[in-house]
Amino acid sequence: MTETQQPPPRRAVTVNDIARASGVSRATVSLVLRGSPLVHAETRNRVELELKRQGYVYNRGAANLRRRTSSSVALVINDLSNPFFAEFAMGVDEALVGEGYVTLLGSTGESPARQETLLASLMEHSPAGVILSPAEHSDGERLQRLLGPHTAVLVFNRELPGAGYDFLALDNRRGAWLATEHLLARGHRRIAFFGGHADSSSCQQRRQGYADAMIAAGIPPDPRWLIESAPTRVEASQRTVELFAHARAPTAAVCYNDNVALGLKLGLIARGVRPGLDFALTGFDDIPEAAQTTPPLTTIAVEPRARGRQAAELLLQRVRDRDAPTRQVVAPVQLVVRGSSGAPPS
Amino acid sequence: MTETQQPPPRRAVTVNDIARASGVSRATVSLVLRGSPLVHAETRNRVELELKRQGYVYNRGAANLRRRTSSSVALVINDLSNPFFAEFAMGVDEALVGEGYVTLLGSTGESPARQETLLASLMEHSPAGVILSPAEHSDGERLQRLLGPHTAVLVFNRELPGAGYDFLALDNRRGAWLATEHLLARGHRRIAFFGGHADSSSCQQRRQGYADAMIAAGIPPDPRWLIESAPTRVEASQRTVELFAHARAPTAAVCYNDNVALGLKLGLIARGVRPGLDFALTGFDDIPEAAQTTPPLTTIAVEPRARGRQAAELLLQRVRDRDAPTRQVVAPVQLVVRGSSGAPPS
DNA sequence: ACGCATGATTAGATCGATCCAATTATCCAA
């Protein structure tokens, strides 16, 4: 309950003012506002004129209080400066405004502590629901307590262990599988999985898809081909050296995501290895930049904006039917072949 | 007044429940909630225990109604998928949560019509204020009518003609001036100003800074050096040809922003012109990618996240003192020299 | 024992819109 000090109260136009000025009761004005067919056409005109004249603006907060409804949805994500989440947020907002809701934004910066403060604060605004892309190492139990048993919740992207919420995920396994298959088809045999934190569920799933494809091709992945890295360009670039630190150096890499891939690309160039020629790499996400770099990045498209719309729709379905069975939706992904995977193994 | 159909009403825990269960009045519970020193320590404990036990969550909407205050701020921007605005939004949100406010997000996609619908909808949630980065060709009068005379408003980035609102702007003129000076110092004489819509105020200001520097150096800019383009990579890339369509082709370009610069870079490469060697170019914004491309982009850093924080602070000052004189704040910018401007004139 | 200051608590009205049940107006059939 952080307090926000505030201005000298400024009276706004209310239904009462309109009612008085147009000689009807407050109830009638309310009916007009909601377009009820009960009011006489002439009365409606009179009231509507007065509404316009006084510049009335609807107080949705008051209405929501009385009606025990809500017209907002909380959107909690890690980091808007990640284009993947920015696009996702755009999609969410797009779909929500279309349904008459407004988006309450919050970002956690991957900190579970801030995530909890933030959610507590957002809950005080009684949103109709919450779209949550949990920070790493979130405590599912605590979140569940914070959100209460009656809030509609959609979890996105990262699994929230031990919470019976709807869940929208990308098909991480299949995505990594597709990328690996693609590199195998190009003749690569020594393929690394590069980047990501091994303890995050999305990284695990992608590694799984990679491993599946490798094993199906009869190539048990060498543990030295699994390299961790924070999903940032800088760190990915720095870890490049680890790829070549031993005799069975890979000729290609499936990267955790596009950021990592772009970092690796820089690292390769710095070593004099030409990406797309001497070494093949793939990303994940298909951020706008992927198509623009040289060589353009082969990657897995996930259409974050469409995912955002989908998340909003799923959440609203849950809002409308609280008792429907919990849903786990896996969104399909797509391989986009570009120049970065053009290398034949050397 | 779009209606949002809603669920079967679900009762929440209220001050009344707590009051009843702990044998005090609702007023006392309210005092406890706000940490008033009036309540006896023992009573406070009893009430707080009950609050925890029943999992009470504060209904800020109800409180705001009674107190005639608000704990939200509306943030309206064009496009979150533009990293500049995404960073800006992060900064805004960061500063707002720090002050106990919550962010109502809305994006217009540069459409004045959607901007108006959006603002109307947001106003119904009675935000304490609005941070608005207006869509191009916004109608200041109409917006002013929508926002009403009592809303605290901070306009960001683009001037809103004919509205007495606080305004936070980047020092566009000085930024472009710095970039042009830099290229002049490197010996360039034929310098283009590339990209942007000539009717947008930010573009006009940047062109002004460019022209000032050129004229100060005794070089009246050739009209053929002024090339318009939507601020997207694709279009910028396509317009590259116009630079070389005549005899006095430039050897360098000050670009409207980083996106345009990166587009131009692609266009140059496609023509076999090596950016940073055969041709010098500068950007504007310093988006993360600028430092990462090859050659890295010389550009003007504007620190969008810091601008976001600043915008939030300015707005909150306005919220707290509605009658202070209107402010026009120009945020300083900084030249960041990197490889893309390394070309001596050929 | 009384008055009075200080400390704690509370009943009741209030914010702005909505819901409910009740009322008034209107018209047509019998």
Added chain:
DNA sequence: TTGGATAATTGGATCGATCTAATCATGCGT
């Protein structure tokens, strides 16, 4: 003319928290 159906309107209570002014305790000095 009366009854009853339909159309249009409305007073009063309500959502959950807060404010105001009033009440009830308690202690202290005289």
